[in-house]
Amino acid sequence: MGKKITKLRAAQGSTVDPFDHFLTLYGGFLPSGQARWCTKELKLRPFERYVGDAPTLSYVAIRGDEDREGYISRKPNIQAIFPFRRNIWSREVINKILHRDNKERIITLCEELGDNKKREAMIRVIRQPMSDNFNLDHKLNALFDLSLPTFNRIVFEFLKATNYPLSFSADFPLLDDENVIVRDDVFQLLADSGVGMPKYYDVLDFKLNGDAGTYARSRSGCYFCFYQQRIEWVWLYEQHPDLFKQAMSYEKDGFTWSQRETLAELSQPERIAQIKREHLERRVKKNNTKRQYLIDILDDSEGEGCNICFI
Numbered sequence: 001m002g003k004k005i006t007k008l009r010a011a012q013g014s015t016v017d018p019f020d021h022f023l024t025l026y027g028g029f030l031p032s033g034q035a036r037w038c039t040k041e042l043k044l045r046p047f048e049r050y051v052g053d054a055p056t057l058s059y060v061a062i063r064g065d066e067d068r069e070g071y072i073s074r075k076p077n078i079q080a081i082f083p084f085r086r087n088i089w090s091r092e093v094i095n096k097i098l099h100r101d102n103k104e105r106i107i108t109l110c111e112e113l114g115d116n117k118k119r120e121a122m123i124r125v126i127r128q129p130m131s132d133n134f135n136l137d138h139k140l141n142a143l144f145d146l147s148l149p150t151f152n153r154i155v156f157e158f159l160k161a162t163n164y165p166l167s168f169s170a171d172f173p174l175l176d177d178e179n180v181i182v183r184d185d186v187f188q189l190l191a192d193s194g195v196g197m198p199k200y201y202d203v204l205d206f207k208l209n210g211d212a213g214t215y216a217r218s219r220s221g222c223y224f225c226f227y228q229q230r231i232e233w234v235w236l237y238e239q240h241p242d243l244f245k246q247a248m249s250y251e252k253d254g255f256t257w258s259q260r261e262t263l264a265e266l267s268q269p270e271r272i273a274q275i276k277r278e279h280l281e282r283r284v285k286k287n288n289t290k291r292q293y294l295i296d297i298l299d300d301s302e303g304e305g306c307n308i309c310f311i
């Protein structure tokens with residue numbers, strides 16, 4: 001797409017693969033959902049080191065139809081922006097803007113920036129105390145409903161008096177952007193740009209005692225990612241046996257990728273048949289929804305995993 005990509009490497013100077021380097025440092029303890037050192041050491045830290053102390057905007061492509069914040073850097077010189085969502089701001093920025101201590105400042109900005117028709121209504125919403133029935137998200141959405149560009153401009157002006165990276169910008173084009181990018185839009189963007197869908201999303205057929213099923217990898221990330229579903233491990237075993245073997249070779253001294261079993265156990269023929277059977281049964285239950293396969297599996301897997309790794 002004509003964009004320059006800088007590839008960063010963790011454990012620079014180490015003579016072994018970066019993952020192996022950190023695995024040794026962590027005493028052979030494989031990463032897991034509870035101890036996700038892989039993302040921290042191999043992705044977040046190299047990115048933070050590369051950025052250094054320079055004010056940086058980090059664009060996080062969480063879609064408008066996802067309800068999550070993501071695993072983002074907390075360094076003060078790195079500000080996360082969510083261009084695909086209606087709310088482009090991070091939770092931390094919104095908490096600050098709508099905090100009662102900043103109410104008068106926000107009202108002043110609203111008086112300066114709001115258009116005549118919406119100004120009074122916006123000020124009423126800003127003044128409305130929060131309660132169980134009117135929480136921070138309600139307040140935020142009410143302000144967006146009244147005028148998203150005005151609210152964005154209020155935030156932008158407010159940030160000018162802070163050290164947030166955006167305070168160094170004279171303007172910001174996303175302030176007036178009301179587009180929300182949802183899942184179908186992402187597929188469309190991939191198709192229109194010529195990038196296409198990654199091959200691992202291709203839906204492949206399998207047979208189980210005469211029954212036909214399908215499987216695919218449900219998202220990007222490392223081949224051995226502990227977040228993958230069991231049917232994806234089976235997919236890896238059957239479609240990329242070399243990578244499955246490599247993942248297996250990391251399971252030593254009682255450390256396993258999956259909490260319930262080793263990959264050696266998971267790859268036994270009877271266990272594979274059982275996982276496929278369970279997968280088929282789940283698909284039958286979902287058949288009434290008449291949705292596309294990829295969309296189904298994305299639904300199945302969303303809410304888990306880390307946003308720095310998965311698209």
Ligand code: SF4
Nearest residue numbers: 038039221222225309
């Ligand atoms: S894809 Fe999975 S294994 Fe890879 S860094 Fe992310 S969480 Fe860790």
